[in-house]
Amino acid sequence: MSGDHHPELSFWRKYIFSIDHKVIGVQYAVTALVFLMVGFSLIMIMRYQMAYPGQSIPVLGNLLGSDESAYIAADGSMLPEGYNAFGAMHGTIMIFLGVVPLAVGGFGNYVMPLQIGAPDMSFPRLNMASYWVFFVGGVIMLASFFVTGGSANSGWTSYPPLSDIANEGGHYFWNGQTMWLLGMVFLITSSLLGSINFIVTIIHLRAPGLTFFRLPFFVWAQFITAFLLLLAFPPLEAAGVLQLMDRLFDTSFFMPSGLIVGGQILDQYSGGGNPLLWQHLFWFLAHPEVYVLILPAMGIVGDVIANNIRKPLWGYNTLVYSSIFLGFMSFVVWAHHMFITGMGTTLSAFFAATTMIISVPSVIILTCFLISLWGGAIRYTVPMLFALSFLPMFAIGGLTGLPLGLPASDIFLHDTYYVIGHFHYVVAPGTVMALFAGIYYWFPKVTGRSMSKTLGLLHFWPSFICMNAVFMPMFFVGLAGVSRRLWSQEEYELGALTMGWVRMSSWGAWGLGVAQIPFIINFFISIRGKKVDQNPWQATTLEWAAPSPPPHGNFEVTPVVHRGPYEYSVPGHKNDFSPQHISEA
Amino acid sequence: MSAEVLPYTVKPHPVSGLYSGKMGIWLFLASEVMLFGALFSTYIFLRVGDPAWPSHEETHLSIPIGTINTLILITSSITMVMAWASCKMNNIAKAKMWLTVTAGLALAFLVLKFSLEYYPKIQHGNVPSKSTFYAIYFTMTGLHALHIIGGVAVIAYFIGPGAKLWKTDPEYYTNRIECTGLYWHFVDLVWIFLFPVFYLL
Amino acid sequence: MNFGMLADSRFWLPDDFSEHGGRIDTLINSVHWFMAALFVGWGIFFVYCMVKFRQRPGHTANYTPVKAKVSKYLEVGIVVFEAFLLLYFSIPAWADYRNIPEPKEGADERFEVRVVAQQYAWNIHYPGPDREFGPCRPELVDETTNPVGLDLADPAAADDFVSINNFYMPVNREVFVRLSSKDVIHSFSMAKLRVKQDVIPGMETPIWFKAIKEGETDITCAQLCGLGHYRMKGRAFIVSQQAFDDWFAKASVVEEFDEDDFDD
Numbered sequence A: 001m002s003g004d005h006h007p008e009l010s011f012w013r014k015y016i017f018s019i020d021h022k023v024i025g026v027q028y029a030v031t032a033l034v035f036l037m038v039g040f041s042l043i044m045i046m047r048y049q050m051a052y053p054g055q056s057i058p059v060l061g062n063l064l065g066s067d068e069s070a071y072i073a074a075d076g077s078m079l080p081e082g083y084n085a086f087g088a089m090h091g092t093i094m095i096f097l098g099v100v101p102l103a104v105g106g107f108g109n110y111v112m113p114l115q116i117g118a119p120d121m122s123f124p125r126l127n128m129a130s131y132w133v134f135f136v137g138g139v140i141m142l143a144s145f146f147v148t149g150g151s152a153n154s155g156w157t158s159y160p161p162l163s164d165i166a167n168e169g170g171h172y173f174w175n176g177q178t179m180w181l182l183g184m185v186f187l188i189t190s191s192l193l194g195s196i197n198f199i200v201t202i203i204h205l206r207a208p209g210l211t212f213f214r215l216p217f218f219v220w221a222q223f224i225t226a227f228l229l230l231l232a233f234p235p236l237e238a239a240g241v242l243q244l245m246d247r248l249f250d251t252s253f254f255m256p257s258g259l260i261v262g263g264q265i266l267d268q269y270s271g272g273g274n275p276l277l278w279q280h281l282f283w284f285l286a287h288p289e290v291y292v293l294i295l296p297a298m299g300i301v302g303d304v305i306a307n308n309i310r311k312p313l314w315g316y317n318t319l320v321y322s323s324i325f326l327g328f329m330s331f332v333v334w335a336h337h338m339f340i341t342g343m344g345t346t347l348s349a350f351f352a353a354t355t356m357i358i359s360v361p362s363v364i365i366l367t368c369f370l371i372s373l374w375g376g377a378i379r380y381t382v383p384m385l386f387a388l389s390f391l392p393m394f395a396i397g398g399l400t401g402l403p404l405g406l407p408a409s410d411i412f413l414h415d416t417y418y419v420i421g422h423f424h425y426v427v428a429p430g431t432v433m434a435l436f437a438g439i440y441y442w443f444p445k446v447t448g449r450s451m452s453k454t455l456g457l458l459h460f461w462p463s464f465i466c467m468n469a470v471f472m473p474m475f476f477v478g479l480a481g482v483s484r485r486l487w488s489q490e491e492y493e494l495g496a497l498t499m500g501w502v503r504m505s506s507w508g509a510w511g512l513g514v515a516q517i518p519f520i521i522n523f524f525i526s527i528r529g530k531k532v533d534q535n536p537w538q539a540t541t542l543e544w545a546a547p548s549p550p551p552h553g554n555f556e557v558t559p560v561v562h563r564g565p566y567e568y569s570v571p572g573h574k575n576d577f578s579p580q581h582i583s584e585a
Numbered sequence B: 001m002s003a004e005v006l007p008y009t010v011k012p013h014p015v016s017g018l019y020s021g022k023m024g025i026w027l028f029l030a031s032e033v034m035l036f037g038a039l040f041s042t043y044i045f046l047r048v049g050d051p052a053w054p055s056h057e058e059t060h061l062s063i064p065i066g067t068i069n070t071l072i073l074i075t076s077s078i079t080m081v082m083a084w085a086s087c088k089m090n091n092i093a094k095a096k097m098w099l100t101v102t103a104g105l106a107l108a109f110l111v112l113k114f115s116l117e118y119y120p121k122i123q124h125g126n127v128p129s130k131s132t133f134y135a136i137y138f139t140m141t142g143l144h145a146l147h148i149i150g151g152v153a154v155i156a157y158f159i160g161p162g163a164k165l166w167k168t169d170p171e172y173y174t175n176r177i178e179c180t181g182l183y184w185h186f187v188d189l190v191w192i193f194l195f196p197v198f199y200l201l
Numbered sequence C: 001m002n003f004g005m006l007a008d009s010r011f012w013l014p015d016d017f018s019e020h021g022g023r024i025d026t027l028i029n030s031v032h033w034f035m036a037a038l039f040v041g042w043g044i045f046f047v048y049c050m051v052k053f054r055q056r057p058g059h060t061a062n063y064t065p066v067k068a069k070v071s072k073y074l075e076v077g078i079v080v081f082e083a084f085l086l087l088y089f090s091i092p093a094w095a096d097y098r099n100i101p102e103p104k105e106g107a108d109e110r111f112e113v114r115v116v117a118q119q120y121a122w123n124i125h126y127p128g129p130d131r132e133f134g135p136c137r138p139e140l141v142d143e144t145t146n147p148v149g150l151d152l153a154d155p156a157a158a159d160d161f162v163s164i165n166n167f168y169m170p171v172n173r174e175v176f177v178r179l180s181s182k183d184v185i186h187s188f189s190m191a192k193l194r195v196k197q198d199v200i201p202g203m204e205t206p207i208w209f210k211a212i213k214e215g216e217t218d219i220t221c222a223q224l225c226g227l228g229h230y231r232m233k234g235r236a237f238i239v240s241q242q243a244f245d246d247w248f249a250k251a252s253v254v255e256e257f258d259e260d261d262f263d264d
């Protein structure tokens, strides 16, 4: 281990303020998993209010709302304040503190340098800084639950003027919405530092012989993701600064003139601003962000599938070009989230056209994965099951984007549960399942031990079923015309007619919660579980050329690459896998 | 530690032609372009949408002070280049001198900005909440001033404790001065856009 | 676990009372058929592969099994069909939805109304028999007596009246709505009329539609607008011209301010 040729580091330098990409990757992953659990718990509580509006929440109800100042619940049942606060924070936590840090900060940090045969990231100290900046952002977000007036409650999209005047009752600075903005500035800064590091590392630290078109698809996915983070986040940072100005200094970037809230003219504002400005800046980030959520997942799925079909991926070059194209196009579709704001025919036709165009590379990527299965010898390992389930789920998520991208059908579907169904099929049954695939696949790399297959199956099947039970009904609720973000839909004519679906969705969510227990047990017992050898999946990519777990500095000798990433079952070779770094067949 | 063994921290990469730090700073500047790009777009969006946008007689921005500040920043860019050139010519004493001049000019810019521009404006009640013009003016120039302050901090670091690196690895130190310079030129460039946008148009 | 009404839960589009809604529904339906066809196609291929190519003794993977062009045909097909949906259905339907037709005269004359959204109510401002809206000013707003800030000194305002949350409209007549908001962004949504439009403060957004069936539908706020978002609920009544005229005559005399609608 590293102790042999390096002076022993103190506990703090080794595990807390480490600059080793692997330790930082694990820190990111563990923090992100905790945040995923927090965000998921919020929604499990909200789902009770949705399914049984106004009824008191069993067990938890009294904990959430016992004293006077409680804003979450009263007499055991959820208040609209609590509902909106949890809703906003669920979205924020899941996206910015859960999925992205796990997919990019966790997997990207840990696996990418190994897959390119690098000893570390190009800027190890910057890497550490990016984790700690992220951590501070996360703490600020969590702390906001406990300030007077509670956390941010204007949705994860934080549309002004509502967000400009939200959480007014609290402290001038330490209130929910202001802390949300502050937290976002930290999270954005962290992503920027990270993305610079990723790009430079991938360009500069590839092992000899590892050309761009020999990179595993996962590395490509991280590379494109890093560019999206680098270029799409700054406009949101700008928007965040502007909203902070509005809140702290009463500027009017997003405040038009003559607003009257609750009978009072808001005369501390000069007016003259425009609420749509925020939406443009926000969605300029948030659509590329969608691909930040999905590309790393596709990368994981590509690697896991290739490994388990024991043959190369079909259309590797096509996959790469499609992903690059996807990255570019994602900058010119943002206003498809704004059709209903009063957009004219020409502009909406433009954004509808770009949206239709961007669906093509997504279809191509999916098709490549599907065709790859043909002629393989499919090994149904736990990571493979998760990776395979990604395909149909992502297909549903992507396809349901079509009617949302066509302005005419979006008139009806916009801001209904259909939208929630659509993007959750992409990010939850899609990305989250892919992330689980990644955890099961690389666990032996990180710990040198394998996870239990039985518990893995016990995790996979219930999760797969529950995911669909949660999200499929949302399409029906949306098609029936029910708006999203309602504390109670029962009083609405169409809402009352779909309560059955809503309850099914809620029970699905609680089932999904239970289905994570085998995973948690598996995770902890496997840390002390059965030891495995260096390359348990008989994989070809470079991370398996390093010892498991890899020492500080990763490789005993810098690997030299001789072939593409997925050379499985090469005719004439003696094994059914030909690792990239081994020259003789 | 790994920082030393990593390739291309000092020498340029054969394909990209850049050492890692320089590529990093270019990428950082790309994101800065997006940041200020978003703010300039905001400016256009607000201005086009507001028929009552103040003319520049009404805004009381002083063109002479703006011009002097522009000249100060342009000069500081030149002195920054001189610092780097001195490093290249192995003259650390001169490099430190030029860095000091650069930091001094930056401070002069800030002093002028705060004492002769911000302060009287705030005195006259022309605060950010007065109109969207002042809002965007204070936000953009304020963010730019923060960038200048950041730059001064970095330069001060390289005059002081950061200069130790020169003794162990002069080339590495020179590279860092070059990166600082790139950032510094960018900050100047932003001002060169800000000046006409707020003072002249 | 009792899902209660699952058996009689709705799962597709609600009734449609509007003239333009048919085209939206056709588009939604055809896209879903298209999606279903693709999904089933992929699904069959997927399941077939999973069974046929599972690892088992005597079966090995084939390094280069497919040279087919099928995927190309599939992709080209998708592009063509999407282009068709966009150009043939969506753009024309959207254009008709957005582009306001020329006002007509006489019996076909459109019926105009202002809707002023606020946290958490819809103020439906009718111009009265003179067909002219009185001017409104923010300074004049009084939440209990004058929610839209009508300038009562102006002659045009004299016969105006405001109905809170109840939106009466005549059937078979173009309805032209000027939408505005007093505070934050709301979204004016009437599912059974296939109408949805964000209401952005600081601007007036016009929309128009024609109901061709009598009936009722909820008015929902589709954009999160604060703690009372869920109860920002109104009701639209589409009635015959005769019934409408009766209501109109009565309503323009009695000012309709019901304080109960304003609790927040």
Ligand code: HEM
Binding pocket: A157, A290, A291, A293, A294, A336, A337, A355, A358, A359, A362, A397, A398, A399, A401, A402, A404, A405, A406, A410, A413, A414, A415, A419, A422, A423, A426, A427, A431
């Ligand atoms: C495959 C092609 C895709 C298309 C054509 C598409 C299209 C759209 C459109 C048009 C909307 C706006 C709907 C509305 O507000 O009425 C939307 C919403 C959304 N989509 Fe997608 N999308 C796609 C993929 C994705 C992916 C990959 C993700 C995430 C990983 C995603 C996440 C979201 C999210 C988070 C929203 C909701 C935004 C909100 O809160 O309003 N989408 N999508």
Ligand SMILES: [Cu+2]
Binding pocket: A286, A287, A290, A333, A334, A336, A337
């Ligand atoms: Cu989008």
Ligand SMILES: [Cu+2]
Binding pocket: C118, C119, C120, C185, C186, C187, C221, C222, C223, C224, C225, C229, C232
């Ligand atoms: Cu509303």
